[in-house]
Amino acid sequence: MLSNLIQTQYIFQEWKKVIIMHAPQQAAKKRRYLPEIIITCIILLIPISAVTYCFIPRYYTYIAPGEIVSVRDIGVHGSVHFCYVREGLVSNLFEKWSAELASPDAExxxxxxxxxxxxxxxxxxxxxxxxxxxxxxxTSAADQAQTPVSDSELEQRWDTIIAEASNYYGDSLGLMLSIGLVEETQHQxxxxxGKYIIAGTGTIEADHTVGSxxxxxxxxxxxxxxxxxxxxxxxxxDNFQYxxxxxxxxxxxxxxxxxxxLxxxxxxxxxxxxxxxxxLNSSQQNLNDHA
Structure with missing residues (x-):
């Protein structure tokens, strides 16, 4: 019995030596791995934080130069152009940066x-x-024509132009469209x-006035x-309402x-x-003669 006890104590002492001997090595390993773990976590946190920052909801409206569009692009046989601009809404910084990349002049x-x-x-x-x-x-262009235009002809032409102009919204093409229609109906x-590039903006009202x-x-x-x-x-x-x-x-x-x-x-x-x-042409000719 005593012999077994002594033997057990001996084994315990030997295991204790082994644990004590290996403990510094394990602590050293932990100390060596700890900076690597911290660095890895920081490296992972940087892109995660950046992505989170980019996609946090932040709303901006923007407007940027677009193009002048020939009335021919909406099915009217004229030479003048209306003007459209790019407008939009972004909901985070990533979308804002993408819009800036596509339209550097955007505000x-x-x-x-x-x-x-x-x-x-x-x-x-x-x-x-x-x-x-x-x-x-x-109707404004029809009023300039010498030959009356029937309501059915107006309705049919209206449907056709609406279909052609479906990619645009807003009423600022009205003035230039009416001028283009005058060119079309009067063969002007x-x-x-192509000597002049003529563009513009403004609504056209039923009474032929140009709106803001x-x-x-x-x-x-x-x-x-x-x-x-x-x-x-x-x-x-003299009559601006805003x-x-x-x-x-x-x-x-x-x-x-x-x-x-311009x-x-x-x-x-x-x-x-x-x-x-x-x-326009006679005025330009007079200027050239005077010069």
């Missing part, structure tokens, strides 16, 4: 989550406004076979980048500030625009 404004519903509503309303101004453009070419629109600054930059010679804007200095500068005043200010080459042409009605275009 962003911080907003909140409610802007998403507002933006959808604006697109829906813009489609209705586009359809209305297309009809007004058709106000560009003088938004994004004048961006549209002017778009027209300038497209080498437009003339750019029509609403003549609304806060801030009227379209006419803003256009004049932007032209001076940025020293734009000529800004404010018009109150389609008749004023047509009068300017009718005298």
């Amino acid at each position: 962003f404004e911080p907003t909140d989550a409610s802007a998403e519903e507002d933006f959808i509503s604006m697109e829906e309303t813009g489609a209705d406004d586009r359809d209305d101004t297309i009809y007004n453009a058709l 070419d106000f560009s003088k076979n 629109v938004g994004a004048i600054r961006t549209k002017l930059l778009t027209a300038e980048q497209s080498d437009a010679d003339f750019f029509f804007v609403p003549k609304d200095k 806060e801030g500068l009227s379209n006419e005043e803003e256009a004049e200010q932007v032209k001076q500030e940025l020293d734009l080459k 000529q800004v042409v404010p018009v109150a009605t389609i008749e004023e625009a047509l009068y300017f275009l009718a005298g």
Whole structure:
């Protein structure tokens, strides 16, 4: 019995020596692995944090120069152009950076989550406004024609142009569309076979008046980048119904500030625009003769 006890104590002492001898080695291993674990965690946390930061909800609306579009692109046999700009809504920094990459000239404004519903509503309303101004453009152009146009012809042409213009929304194409329709019905070419690049913006109302629109600054930059010679804007200095500068005043200010080459042409009605275009070639000829 005593012998077994002594033997057990001996084994216990030997195991104790082994544990004591290996303990420093295990502690050293732990100390050696600890920095590697910390570094690995930090390396993993960096991309995780960056991705999280990029996708945290942050809302911005933006607007950027687009293009001037020939009325021919929406099925009208004219030479003039309307102007569209790129507008959108982003919901995080990743989307914002992507939009900046696609449109380096984009201007962003911080907003909140409610802007998403507002933006959808604006697109829906813009489609209705586009359809209305297309009809007004058709009737305004028809009023300039010597031959009466029947209601059925107007309706058919209206449906056709709406289908062609489905990629655009808003009513700012109205004025230029009505001018293009006058060219089509009267077989005219106000560009003088491409001599002039004529663009513009503005609604057209049922009474032939030109209504105010938004994004004048961006549209002017778009027209300038497209080498437009003339750019029509609403003549609304005396009847602008919103806060801030009227379209006419803003256009004049932007032209001076940025020293734009194009000529800004404010018009109150389609008749004023047509009068300017009718005298364009003779005016240019008179200037050349005087020089």
